[in-house]
Amino acid sequence: MKKIKENYQIFIIGFLSIVVALLLHNMGLYSLIETKLYDYRFQLRGPNVLTNPDVVLVEIDDESYRLINEPYPYTRKLWANVVENLTKAGAKVIAFDIQFDSEINKPNYRVADLEFLKSLKFANENGTKVILASKLGYERSRLKPYYIVNPISLFKKESYTGVVDHEVDEIDNFSRRYTIFNLLPDDSTKYLSFGLKTAMCFLDINSDYELIQDVENNKIIIDKLIIRPYRSEASFLLNYYGPTSNIYSTFPVYSLSNIIDDNSYQLKNINEDQDWIEMFINDKHPLYERFGFDNSPFKNKVVVIGSSLKEDHDFVQTPFFNYNNNENPIPGLEFHANAIQQIIDNNYIITPTKTLDLNSESFIYHIIIIVFIVSLVLLLSYNLGLLQSIFSILILSLIWFSISIGLFINDQLWLIKNLFNLSLNPFERSYLIPVFYPIATIIITYTISLLYNLFTERRDKYFLKETFGRYISSDLIDEMYKTKKIPELGGESGIRTAFFSDIESFTTIAEKLSASELVNLLNELLSEQTEILINNHGTLDKYEGDAILGFFGAPVFYEKHATHAIDTGVEMQMNLCKIREKWKNENKYSLDEIINMKMRIGVNSGEMVTGNMGSSLHMNYTMMGEEVNLASRLESGARLYGIYFHTTYDTLQKAGLDRYQWRYIDRIVFKGLKKYKQTVEVFGYKENNNNNNSKLIKLFHQGLEYYYNKDWDSAIRFFTNCLKYEIVEHSVDLNPSIVFLERCKKYKIKNPASSWNGIVKLNKK
Structure with a gap:
């Protein structure tokens, strides 16, 4: 039943943790952190160092703006020269991240358009494909507001088109994905993106091939080309090769002024007009032999042309934006270059969980991770101590963090290398799994578990203190909670120690005091004595008038229950001396019975039943058994010897014989028992050595030795010598020496039977 209850609690915590984790995840609270991770x-x-990249950048940069001898934006005649020179330099694909969608019916513009058309034909004839950018258009007043803005029809036959579209994350306006194709409302046509169309041309894939979406296997197929989309949508995660090429040389970058710098074009600054492109396309150039066509940086390359001028505002923020703590946006043409190179390399980011955020597509994967983590955290937290579980949770979080990052950079030792400033290995394939929400789930689960345990601990401890606080010590209550041992209706058998105490002549005292005086006396006395019992890890059973009934070793068992019980008796006797002295000093009571009050104590260890006895409506945590009765009879039997702390030798042996001052009393068969018990009297702690008692004990034990050997005269002599020491601790009228003197005198007159062994029977309780 207890196991079922614990499992039920774990199930509740686990279920609550899963619900909270999913709820927070679904609300998108982790999105920004996950994105930044x-x-x-x-x-x-x-940066991923590309030894021989397939993509080269030609930029309209500040150098071009300064050297090109034309106003910006440049005419199509200039672009015609660019196409021809790059074709001659061996470019396989020329991709313009520039719009050619405006048609101006003026003679000069018309001539420039024809020049550009001529260059496109020249490129086609020489095996170079040219990609011109198209874009998405929107006009609210149109019948169909969305449309594709294509280059002018004049260039259509001699070029390819691809849609330029910068997909940005709404959360921070960073570009992390690249569009595969675009769809328009009420139009099933898939308009391929600029980067995809360029890569297809480079890979010699015909544009007429059908684009197949394999949603089940999460891939898009075009002939031999396989693209891994993200979220089963028309985009993929960009596996950026590095920061901006102008600083970190991710891709080779050339200024547009270099491309048009041939022998037919004069740059503004004549000193910088070196006819640079002629080195690769003109065998008459002095440096052609050194460089030449075979060493052309554009040979068999994709050449992406676009602007890096700040004035054009065509920049993209990427994951490398803050690389080396510097803001490094990349120009739009480099955004496309990364996508083109990635498609060519088939270098996609693998997402085993489909997405980083929670949606219908990724739900099953994310719920598996959450359930696994919640189960693992609960396993650790319920089987380890507080500090151990906290440490294990930190280690678990660190392991997940290390693995999730390591899978992306393909190096599971990255954390150690990073700590010791070692270089990381180049990546081959990047796997993307969530980092933050699993760690958040670890924290959420452990926090809920901790709060639940704190609540239940407070509740259970409150219940225990309310139920047992007046009967046992707070240490025992804590131990009961720790061991989850809460007494239920019914008893539990075991070796325990019973404790009984009773005030001598209490009936006489009660008769001579008023009711209120008697109550005040009892409250003061019992309060202090009960506190001693509880402080020694005892359990208060009940009060019976002036009597205190208690036991040790239950409800929480501990080995030294006998020691605690004897200690309690010793300390109660010492405390009673202090109370009597206090009453004398205060003149609070005048009765001799109070001023000289004595307390008899009986203690016995043995097999007994302890537990909640009674009904389901009203229970009392108590003790039962033969050994309990023996403790009671030891207390009541003490009056027959005039002693005040009566226990058995077996009990004292369990407590520690060398811990106390004590003496043998008698061999007694108590009523209801068949075997005799060797009883002893405890005077106090041995460390508080009383010289009078030491002499008494020595003489008394010698007297007992003669007594059991039936040497009555010698026994009488020793017991008589004991009397002068007895009167210090005991009554003049009754003490153990008087009891044995009377027996010796009796046996001297009439010897006991030959079978006599000194055992006496007590027929009274």
Whole structure:
């Protein structure tokens, strides 16, 4: 039943943790952090050094703006020269991240358009494909507001088109994905993106091939080309090769002024007009032999042309934006270059969980991770101590963090290398799994478990204190909670120690005091004595008038229950001396019975039943058994010897014989028992050695030795010598020495039977 209850609690905590984790995840509270950790992976991995990239950048940069002898934006005649020169330099694909969608019916513009058309034909004839950018258009007043803005029809036959579309994350306006194709409302046509169309041309894939969406296997197929989309949508995660090429040389970058710098074009600054492109396309150039066509940086390359001028505002923020703590946006043409190179390399980011955020597509994967983590956290927290569980939770979080990052950079030792400033290995394939929400789930689960345990601990301890606080010590209550041992209706058998105490002549005292005086006397006395019992880890059973009934070793068992019981008796006797002295000093009571009050104590260890006895409506935590009765008879039997702390030798042996001052009393068969018990009297702690008692004990034990050997005269002599020491602790009228003197005198007159062994029977309780 207890196991079922614990499992039920774990199930409740687990279920609550899963619900909270899913709820927070679904609300998107982790999205920004998860996104930034996505960027952190790139910055940790660093640039992927491309030894021979397939993509080259030609930029309209500040150098071009300064050297090109034309106003910006440039005419199509200039672009015609660019196409021809790059074709001659061996470019396989020329991709313009520039719009050619306006048609101006003026003679000069018309001539420029024809020049550009001529260059396109020249490129086609020489095996170079040209991609012109199209874009998405929107006009609210149109019948169909959304449409594709294509280059002018004049260029259509001699070029390819691809849609330029920068997909940004709404959360921070960073570009982490690249569009595969675009769809328009009420139009089933898939308009391929600029980067995809360029890569297809480079890979010699015909544009007429059908685009197949394999949703089940999460891939898009175009002939031999396989693209891994993200979220089963028309985009994929960009596996950026590095920060901006102008600083970190991710891709080779050339200024547009270099491309048009041939022998037919004069740059503004004549000193910088070196006819640079002629080195690769003109065998008459002095440096052609050194460089030449075979060493052309554009040979068999994709050449992406676009603007890096700040004035054009065509920049993209990528995961490398803050690389090396510098803001590094990349120009739009480099955004496309990364996508083109990635498609060519088939270098996609693998997402085993489909997405980082929670949606219908990724739900099953995320719920598996959450359930696994919740189960693992609960397993650790319920089987380890507080500090151990906290440490294990931190280690678990660190392991997940390390693995999730390591899978992306393909290096599971990255954390150690990073700590010791070692270089990381180049990546081969990047796997993207969530980082933050699993760690958040670890924290959520452990926090809920901790709060639940704190609540139940407070509740259970409150219940225990309310139920047992007046009967046992707070240490025992804590131990009961720790061991989850809460007494239920019914008893439990075991070796325990019973304790009984009773005030001598209490009936006489009660008759001579008023009711209120008697109550005050009892409250003061019992309060202090009960506190001693509880402080010694005893359990208060009940009060019977002036008597205190208690036991040790239950409800929580501990080995030294006998020691605690004897200690309690010793300390109660010592405390009673202090109370009597206090009453004398205060002149609070005048009765001799109070001023000289004595308390008899009986203690016995043995097999007994302890537990809640009674009904389901009203219970009392008590003790029962033969050994309990023996403790009671030891207390009542003490009056027959005039002693005040009566226990058995077996009990004292369990408590520690060398711990106390004590003496043998008698061999007694108590009523209801068949075997005799060797009883002893305890005077106090041995460390508080009383010289009078030491002499008494020595003489008394010698007297007993003669007594059991039937040497009555010698026994009488020793017991008589004991009397002068007895009167210090005991009554003049009754003490153990007087009892044995009377027996010796009796046996001297009439010897006991030959079978006599000194055992006496007590027929009274």
